Amino acid sequence: MSKKHKRSVLSAVVSATLSRRLLATLPALALISGNALAVVEQFSLQGNTLYIDTDTNDFTLTALGNKSFQVTYVTDNSGKPYENLSSMALPEHVAANELTVDVSDTPNTITLTYDNASASIDKQSHAISYSLNGEVVTKERDGLSINSHGVSLSFALSDDEKLYGGGQRVLGMDRRGNAMPLYNKAHYGYTTSSNQMYFGLSAVMSSKHYSVLFDNTASGELDMGSSTPDELLFSAKGGRASYIMVLGESLSDTVKSTVAITGKQPLPPRWLLGNFASRFGYKSQDEVMNVVDAFNKQDIPVDAVVLDLYWFGKDIKGHMGNLSWDTATFPEPEKMISELREQDVKTVLITEPFILTTSKQWDSAVENNALAQNDQGTPYTFDFYFGNTGLVDVFSEAGQDWFWQYYEKLAAQGVAGWWGDLGEPEVHPDDIQHAWSEAGLGNQTVSGTEVHNGYGHQWAKTVYNNLTELQSDTRPFVLMRSGFLGSQRYGMVPWTGDVSRSWGGLKPQVELALQMSVFGLAYTHSDLGGFAGGDTFDAELYTRWLQFGTFSPVFRPHAQDNIAPEPVFHDDPVKSIAREFIQLRYDMLPYNYSLAFENALFGTPLMRPLAMVFNENKWFESAKSYMWGDALFVSPVTQPNQQTWAVELPPGIWFDFFSSAKYQGGKTVDYPLTQDNFPVWVKAGSFMPMSEGLSRTEHFDARELEMHYWHDHSVISSSYTYYEDDGKSPNSVEKGLYTTLQLNASVDESADLTLTLDSQGSYIGMPQQRNITYVVHGLTERPQKVLVDGAPAPATWSEKGKTLSLAFTCDYQQSVEIVIM
Template identity: 35%
Template structure:
């Protein structure tokens, strides 16, 4: 972006009157499903898209053309206004979970929950000639996330930034983050709302989030288009993103191979070089799913835009791709929006008038860029879209497995260029959206049996519904560049772009940076393992991990195998994103609304169950890790930590800090795979980080064929639920396949690793039958369990018939096993006698309550079924309760569980004869 232009722009703004607003209230009426509010100088049109999504527009008059179609929003339905309450000062539009309040003098709109104002506009949308202004009143203490892929934050409060997709080569500093290649005018507040801006000509925008006035969010736009804003209510980040992606579209499932390892560089110059790299990786035991071919596949940079193989260096591409595919390796090709005048295809596009034009002459707008003279395709023209797709289709039929759409900001886009949709400056931000949409819709039509792989450098609101897999651009090969990737990934995820990732190792090698920095490569690979996409790329000549020396070579290979072991977990995160909009990588305050967590920029959630804290500096001996509430386990050593505090783990070269949440299930693929093509989820290791602090937890594992683009809509997938119930005396794990399809696996070999089991099991039953526990590790082969006292871990191996529920019940030694890190607390005095008892005689139960609460008593058999119980109601500290409990027809061992509404649990194991 031209910074001088912005300087003039701001001078204009501060000298302006900030445009026309709606003025004061005159009256209102219903028009269809809309509410039309007449002001003294304009009209507000308000629509309820759902009961938690509201659209607001400003019109000069009732007859003005409303902004009722959108390139970015695909949810058009609205529900109308059934409950309207008017007073002297305001109009209330009432819904189940929230309300809109229209203040009359001056006209302004507030989103409320109960009596609490979440956000309120300040004079609404105001228009001047080619300019638009908005401002909102906000709480200075709010934390804001989103706005696209930003390298700063992740709290956007007190910051200013632009929305104009740009490309920055070799970035490594936050100062370059005013504007990025992924700008999304959507932000989420810790005050539990989202704000989206939308226009048919987005132009150039700058947003000030409390940076001019801590109580205001100011937005200043150069645009000739029509504008609307959306207020989105939600009681959590999950709900806000669910509503946002309902409005703008959800990310379809990527092909499962996208979650494997992708090898690329700038670039493989010929067929032999590319195939040799693949063979060397696989022969040395590195798993691999795809190879990315940069511009040399069509010749060199002077032939940019030529969507055809360069025969002298790629003599048999179809045979090459067939052979690679047989090895489980897909071929990804780069494409560009520019066509060089030296390209064989330039004249064809010129004859068909497919390029952007000069406004004054109507001639093709050619420009000289780094690789020669080029024309820019006008992606908004239907003829261009058709011509371009025919190129993509031909190559896809040859065997190309995925696409790499580069430079589609577009990075060189003169303001005076003209497209069929409008002036370049006005429609610039829509360019990448149209490019991705064209590729997605045509691919869906002509290849209905496959999922699209589209690795792309730029996007706008709604890009996620076209299946884009974004990357963070040409980051410099510096430690500082690595550090910026965490906020970029987190902010993109909070903007609907769940698959943001980076070039492992950094793309651009600067003149002051030697090619070889194996520590940086290692740490970037370790971070990339726990990223949405794991892709190695760069300008350096030898980025492949087989070029590393020891110990880096072996550690990187181990991490890439860990990536494949994580596939049951990461693929389930992808499913969760596609059905709900939840990101794969999330900021540290995503689940816990605490301001001190909101601006942590060096660690993140990888799914709800894991925290990843990459190593971001050379030679770090240790680093701070902030643990949120609850208890957390070192993923590598199983060591447990209390939450709500900072820890300072000693760093080793072998691992980066990764922590699993207490109560979490993390399913892993047991066997090594050279490609996701050979993955079936038939053999799993399920880690269960159990702790009495989390009495109930669950995880849903998703599985399908990894290819079918309609598996979700057609129900062609399976879901396996792992559920844990933990008390002082027992642990119960239930595994149930709650959904299946015709390709579902009939049997799975499962190995459960039950962590934090501080004493040997008293009894172990599977589906009500005793199960053997061996004493030595070498005896743990099949159909048995093994307790490792040193690791406090119970391993259970079982061949599960997936159509039947699997219930594992572990009886253990009472209250004494509560984790040693938990300080002793006074417990209710809870006795049941006699023990053993007789089934014909009632048992006597006596409880002296030390902690007040609402209590219940439940009796479980060894399969976890409740067979008796009693609601005890509210009890005060010091109260003593005595009662008799009928146990007729009960025989065997039973667990009596006393619990309150706070989740506090006490148990007794009782034998009834």
């Protein structure tokens, strides 16, 4: 193709992209030695995007905001327009309109700069280097390329670089030196090693404070310096030729910017933070009611019951795709759901994207063109564990509309939450054909290979978007085990799949959750107690897993029912310990819900790698412990028969959450274990809002709050922000319909402790007054005097616990100052 023809092609593509707006063309045709023309021949700027015309691939470089850039190919190596799918990693509308960008042109480079972040394109090699505050952070090695095998992306790695990435894998926190498939695939019964699992991510985050997001959903591979030690290589069998580079000032900043670019998780319903009754599975309406009744009678809080596949068929095989109640075993589902709702218990149903040829809906799916097809244009059928099946085409409008009608009917019956299973998809032939119908791109056919890793993402998007339209006053709950970069913006709550019911299954759960959380999937959690196998009940394993779950994003024991996953079916002391920890989970609801608010506002994970908070180089590889919010350091017990648990505490003063014993950090301590305690410490200077005695999250009363503070004289000042809204309105964050309580602590030269409380913001239904009880831990002796707003106030001293309790009532707009002398 001639350059003149190629430029006209580029012009046509750009014109379509820019809605026919005029390009602002910058000086071009830079020269290299002699009179030879440089390989970057022309470039132009429109808004935040540079359009680069080269002698091979033409591409765009866009400033996205949040110190991030996007690179996308416009043409292939021959100069023809590149057949491209739309981005899944990025929201449909990236808000970067307010950026002030600058372009500088030298004989060798073109540089796009904004907010101290820059991307410099070498005119001869096309290689891009990325800088922050004038320092090069990372650079392409072979860069982005298209060839007969597909799409690849190559970056240079420095010698001392450590890497998170790849999503769900059990490889250790620093994954450098590993190569792994980019192909979402079930790993049934995994334990302490797995290179391929349910929810992979084509993304890497570096200890040098950048992340690379390969925006490609096709089957491929991620090589983090395994084949070539100094090369990071993504490859895919076709699909989109695009990536996003995110730069950060620190690891914490990189995490927040990465989530800001791919989309923050909407604030979930408050009941997500409660206890779920779940198993594989409840086989009848009576069984569902009886298990909830058991929770009630045994005084164990519960907020939701999850129905696995028996709700639509009496057997495991042969019924998938029925998408309607088996009335032989669930004769009055609406009555059941209503009676549960009257008890403030939500109903969650499983659905799968496979429509068996033996199911009730097969003919309807075929007639409505809802299924992915073969080369002959008929439904593609294949055998898998559950039977002979077709696959819903979640990429086509016909498939989406047909599938959605069943969700709509079930929602009308009162179903409150949705569980999407097998969404890798578990079986997905490479040559199956999907009808991609994205806005602005028209209709095109894509293979299973090209969109495999985006299937669960697209499914979640369909469910979430339709639910928000159908139930505009409700926050959707979407539990799914597979997706893609950015799936969190559709409310996706992932879990770590069919983990072995063993100590080996428990051990990697911190790693799995943290690796997902830093890329935005902050509600990643495990089937508490383990799911797969197990011949006999291991009481210690079960207890330790549920204790860990107390400090996890979602508390959902779930397992094959040869051993009951619900604590109500076990004897003491297992049941009594579980009851105490589940009650603690509910008591911590104000603290946990504030973590959810922080995530929705800032993208901050609930479970946080220690490297986000403390010395990054030292803690980058740590998968034994994590922070639960800012206050709690958690180190799950993952081995049986331990009398003590060796834990390296970060520097500072730490309090045992259960005994209040004080520990000096910066060294390894041996935590004394009993069956009913757990290694959790509170950082000195931390606040924790609590609400005691809840049996449902719906029973939370914002008028009654306990504010716990852990005091040590080494902490001169500290602060904390508590977030609160009505727990269910979908627009709380967007419309600012929430309140904050700003809590501060300071110690003066006389060692007097001053605590202040200030309130801002409001929401509909907010209490006009609050009854607040401050509980101060860590005091060495009874205070001489306590003042509230300058006046002496009565306080209760516990000599045993060395705690001071002070209760008062205040207006929701009132500022309060407490001085403890």
